[in-house]
Amino acid sequence: MAEYHLTSPLSEEDVRRLRIGDTVYLSGNAFTCRSRLQKYIFDEGNTLPFDTRERNLLIHNGPIVIKENDKWRLVSFMPTSSIRFEKWGAKSVREWGLRMIVGKTTMGEETAAAMKELGCVHASPRSVSPNLWIDSIEVEDVYLFDELGSIEAAWFFKINELGPFVVDIDSEGNNYFDRLDEQIDEHKRAALEKLGIGEDFKFTKLY
């Protein structure tokens, strides 16, 4: 499991070499979104008001940003759960030309298939450490603030060695958490056994 320091915009080559379990630190430019933005674009037929080809790193996140002396100040940042955006995941990868999505948890099979086809990965945080991250992030700009509100808007970030994140979906379609699930299931069987709950245990059906 290797460690990579990458700069966005990311190339296909940058992400094709990443494997699940690798650690990444990220620099360059990025943008944020949550579900309201994806719904606004993909379900409600609006057009994204910026170009993502030179900004192909998406961070699922609803930051706290306040305005001080006419400048944006990032108060807190933590990647949010990607799994709930699965509905629009493959579309986002395809239509926005993404190379990496950073978010808590992971994404589903459809997004993983699009990532494999087009060359994109998903990476997940290993801590809840907003204060170690906000110093690595500069707020550059914001789009759709009036339409979607502060949390759901698309924030443009300039980032510097933001991380560490673990690659949990690679461009071969592997999922780090699926692998881990197999081990967890084994441990679960042992833990239940220890409590006297065998594999033959069935809940009494009440309805």
Place this chain on the structure above:
Amino acid sequence: MIKTEIYENALFETIKRGATEISPDVRGAFVDAIERETNPDARAGLAATLESMDMSSVRKNPLCVDTGWPIFYFKVGNRCELEGGFVELENAARRAVAKATRLGYLRATMKHPLTGYDPGNNIGMNIPDFTYKFVDGDSIEMSYAAKGGGSECFGGTRHRIVAFADGIKGIEKFVIDSFVASARAGAVCPPSVLGIGIGGTANVAANLAKKAACLRTVGSKHPDPMFAKIEEDLYEALNSLGIGILGAGGNTSVLAVNVEYAYTHIAGIACATSTNCMVARRASTRINSDGSVEKMQSPMWFGDR
């Protein structure tokens, strides 16, 4: 009579402290977990989280970007008198939440459930939520809990009626199955403070579970050995699963397992889980009848159950 200005200021300070300062018991559990954790990446993740949380107390910024559902628990002395009464206490709590949001201690997270309308101040229908408990005395203890979206939304809150035929084994199987499903890929932000409610109607069990997750001091044990044994057995079982911080592997999956119970119907045992995230944000304050205000280290909700 306790003046409005006093309890309103105290409410604001309690929210601010809950949002920006880690509770001493949760901090202690982190320190212990870092010592025990054998997976180096998980250990680094726990240490980074603790470092960030410690920085929040100094920077006075939120411990996590998701500042959660605003929930208040009031433990009220039977003879406690408040200027404006309890309606004004709730109004003051709403004003304090709005102020904390305006100043960036809380994120404007609460939205209309159908339209998605964001009032921008975390105030809306039935939010904040208020729970009361009446005890002897003339003081009021106010606890604020910020219940995060990750731990609440991704399967951390569940319920099942377990048959008496299945008993403790049924309860434990339900809890372990639920936790594994909800902690996958770190959805509920483990290591968790897992609250479990046993008995009562389904909503009673769910409320007990929520209080067990949000108000019990981490490291405390249920005074009844039967329930303490369930807590201990589940704590050990869940920490043997290898889920780890944010579900990425490791041997710290829960910081605590807290069980509370109610008598139940002969027909079945309502069981509920409520999972609190690793940050487990809360703060408590006592106001005495003379208007003096004391910070509390822990909610002390369960002293007499």
